Amino acid sequence: MDKAVTLMQQFLLWALLVLQGKTLPHWNRNDQKKTKVKKKTSNPQFNEIFYFEVTRSSSYTRKSQFQVEEEDIEKLEIRIDLWNNGNLVQDVFLGEIKVPVNVLRNDASHQAWYLLQPRDNGNKSSKTDDLGSLRLNICYTEDYVLPSEYYGPLKTLLLKSPDVQPISASAAYILGEICRDKNDAVLPLVRLLLHHDKLVPFATAVAELDLKDTQDANTIFRGNSLATRCLDEMMKIVGRHYLKVTLKPILDEICESSKSCEIDPIKLKEGDNVENNKENLRYYVDKLFSTIVKSSMSCPTVMCDIFYSLRQMATQRFPNDPHVQYSAVSSFVFLRFFAVAVVSPHTFHLRPHHPDPQTIRTLTLISKTIQTLGSWGSLSKSKSSFKETFMCEFFKMFQEEGYIMAVKKFLDEISSTETKVSSGTSEPVHLKEGEMYKRAQGRTRIGKKNFKKRWFCLTSRELTYHRQPGSKDAIYTIPVKNILAVEKLEESSFNKKNMFQVIHTEKPLYVQANNCVEANEWIDVLCRVSRCNQNRLSSYHPSAYLNGNWLCCLETSENALGCKPCTAGVPADIQIDIDEDRETERIYSLFTLSLLKLQKMEEACGTIAVYQGPQKEPDDYSNFVIEDSVTTFKTIQQIKSVVEKLDEPHEKYRKKRSSSAKYGSKENPIIGKTF
DSSP states (O other), rough: SEEEEETOOOOOOEEEEEEEOOOOOTTEEEEEEEEEEEEEEEEEOOOOEEEEEEEEBTSSOOOOOBBBOGGGGGGGEEEEEEEEOOOOSSOEEEEEEEEEEEGOOTEEEEEEEEOOOOOSSSOOOOGGSSSSSEEEEEEEOOOOOOOOOGGGGHHHHHHEEEESSSSGHHHHHHHHHOSSSSHHHHHHHHHHHHTOOOOOHHHHHHHHHHHHHHOOOGTTOSSOOOHHHHHOOOOOOOOHHHHHTTTTHHHHHHHHHHOOOOOOGOEEEEEEEOOHHHHHHHHHHHHHHHHHTTTTGGHHHHHHHHHHHHHHHHHHTTTOOOTTHHHHHHHHIIIIIIIIHHHHHHGGSSSOOOHHHHHHHHHHHHHHHHHHHHHHHHTOOOSSSOSHHHHHHHHHHGGGGHHHHHHHHHHHHHOOOOOSSSSSOOOOOOEEEEEEEEEOSSSSOOSSSGGGEEEEEESEEEEEEEESTOSSSEEEEEEGGGGEEEEOOOOGGGTTTEEEEEEEESSSSEOSSSSSHHHHHHHHHHHHTTTOOTTTEEEEOOOOOEEEEEEOOOOOOOOOOOEEESSSSSOOOOOOOHHHHHHHHHHHHHHHHHHHHHHHHHHHHHHHHOSSOOOOOOOOOGGSOOOOOHHHHHHHHHHHHHHOOOOHHHHHHHHHHHHHSSHHHHHSSSSSSSO
16 A cells, blocks of 8 residues: 555554455355554555455355355455554544456456545445555456366376376476466365375475475475475365364464563563563463474374375485484474464464454464474474574573474374385384283283283384393284274273273283373374274273173173274364366366466477487576476377367357356356256
């Protein structure tokens, strides 16, 4: 906003963006977005981007914020309200702008100055030119989704991408190369690949391509590549519930509290006590950190699978760096996921609007500390990376071995489990070991002699026990993938305390820990490492099977279903309501808009194939990643072919829609997707 608002004493300005219906009496819904508050200015520049997604009520997702039938789209409008933040008094309305959707052109950017208007209350207004003006950049995109059969060839081509060698010659990768803004390509691509369980192999392949160009382990996955953007978008989609159960209660507490956490001496207000503020900040950081490092059971399976792949690839790329296996994962889960969600909770739907300035400052300080704890703990750095002296002093409170071990334990838990069929080539990760007692698996009578002291060892691949520490030959081995449940065992079963059972594909293994803390730790880590196993039990027997029946329910069959629900939760499959036809239509539109660049890439492949000499200076193809010009050329030919086939029905649709006959009439029937 370059022109000044003429009301001179406005120092705390914010804008509210609303998508609403103009003339729909049956409609009382709208979608609202709020900007940050700009302090001490009458000439604010917000520079924020907001997305409004409009869908048909019978289409795409039942959870859509804003649903509307096609004939009502022209009745929508965007309303922008400008307010002065009143702090202790009520906010003051400064003016509004209304932009009807029907004046916007598809796939076009509309940048213009708009005069602020008084609130439309039915009265004739005057002096509308003294409220100031606001500059907006509005981009409106409308997709025409055809019946499913039209998209088959393009979907098939895209879904083959993870199997293409090299990955840079795949249709999905080429889409990211030719789009002016990679973010436009990432969202529909990630949704489509997620829907068909193809995202993990694709993301793994493009991340491996990133690693080839990474020379320093300290900068691993720090760029803004197709791989990192795909993973960012994936975490936003599948990690929303994870963030809700992990962060939302604490963020609500912070946002609804008035505790000051400012520790910068320059920004302290009169009467503030910096030591009290440090304690407040440490309390929030510790509470949030503790919740995060104990949340691995809630981490979605898709995220764990990708983290596992990143960890293995990073270790292979930098075999002499013992910390890279952790930094490869922390660069995403701490830096790009938790830290971002803390500082911008509204973008992850954890809070309805931007918090107030003081809360934003508190969240920023917490986010910086959590981010540094994640990277510092994973790299075992001796010094923090803060530039500010006051943050360096504050962070000294967290430079303890306990924080490092908690970070590594958490990263181990979310990245060490092989939920897919293992290739057997990766090294298992050591998770826990210790001395406990186990009940003999034989048929001897119940008694003390049935329990023998053994040394237990758990890795990401198997649970074993040995006669003594350091023994290489295991007496008994249970593959982690065979574990069906891990639960406590009632004391009455063997008149022994601190017992738990590992239920697997053979007979249950009954184990006695030395104390209740140790028992809970083993149950916890065993549940975490096996949480994604197939065929996990939903119920179990809390007592043992002795003398021909279960002591808990007296069932005589050893194979009887459990009589009590399992206590360890299994991560629910992420249910993402995706309309794959709509996502494919968006990808088709992106290919159509980028045909010129696709043509340049095709020409570059031909040039590379013909000219084998040294490249002397930059040319048109130096901006493309082309590892195999022949395979890339073939893929581009396939893309052009399927796009051309889709052009014809789209052209017919546009002609019918632009005809004078009413849309939906016999002369101009709806040929879009039917429901």
